[in-house]
Amino acid sequence: MAAVRPVVVINAAYQQSDWASTAHGAAHVALAAAAVGARLVHVSSDAVFSGAAVRYDETAAPDPTTPYGAAKAAAETAIQAVSPAAVIARTSLVIGDGGSHHERRVHALVTGEITGVLFTDEVRCPVHVSDLAAALLEFASTRHVGIRHVAxxxxVSRHELGTLIARRDGLDPDALPAGRQADAVLPRPLDVRLDCTRTQRRLSTTLRGARQFLRR
Incomplete structure (x- = not known):
């Protein structure tokens, strides 16, 4: 940072299983950005929520139930203390044009390369990577401040998301195995929906839904 002296820093780095990079790392980036007067846009996650309320707008307080969610919530707290003018952009499952983890998993499940199921009761609000990127660039170049929801x-459930991906890519959606997260007893929240209404009003970027951007 000291050598480059950037005007804007967009921090999209994370490692789900590593508190140091996700929580401490974000704090270090915020401190370094503040030291050179750079504007900071930090990418956070819907994992900061438990799912108890289902629908969360930008005023909702984090209540994480997983180590990753707790790390992301800790990062948000540090950034707000170090850089009150920063933007914290919470997002959900990020989908691309074939390159995301979710898309690769769907292909692997259909072809039998891996075993497993897609949950019918775990609901999120997927975002297309280009919409997310455009929104982050808007945050970087405008006067947005504070928490923003970008999803x-x-x-949609993970299984419906998989079905949409399969249909787009010409795969057989009936080959996707379905299951319930509640039966698997995983520590992830079941239903987390980011309400982006307030953020969308101030964005020129349209945050499309999965049923639109995954249409064949």
Whole structure:
């Protein structure tokens, strides 16, 4: 930072299983950005929520139930203390044009390369990577401050998301195994929906839903 002296820093770095990089790392980036007077846009996650309320707008207080969610919430707290003018952009499942983890998993499940299921009761609001990127660039170049929610308008289960991906890519959606997260007893929240209404009003970027951007 000291050598480059950037005007803007967008921090999208994380490692789900590592508190040091996700929590401490974000704090170090915020301190370094503040030291050179750079504007900071930090990418956070819907994992900061438990799912107890289902629908969360930008005023909702984090109540994480997983180590990753706790690390992301800790990062948010540090950034707000170090750099009150920063933007913290919470997002959901990020989908691309074939390169995301979710898309690769769907292909692997359909072809039998891996075993497993896609949950019918775990709901999120997927966002297309280009919409997310455009929104982050808007935050970087405008006067946005504080918490912003950047996710798609469609709330879909992981299984429905997989079905949409399969249909787009010409795969057989009936080959996707389904299951319930509640039966698997995983420590992840079941239903977390980011309400982006307030943020969308101030964005020129349209945050499309999965049913739109995954249409064939």
């Amino acid at each position: 798609g308008v469609d709330a």
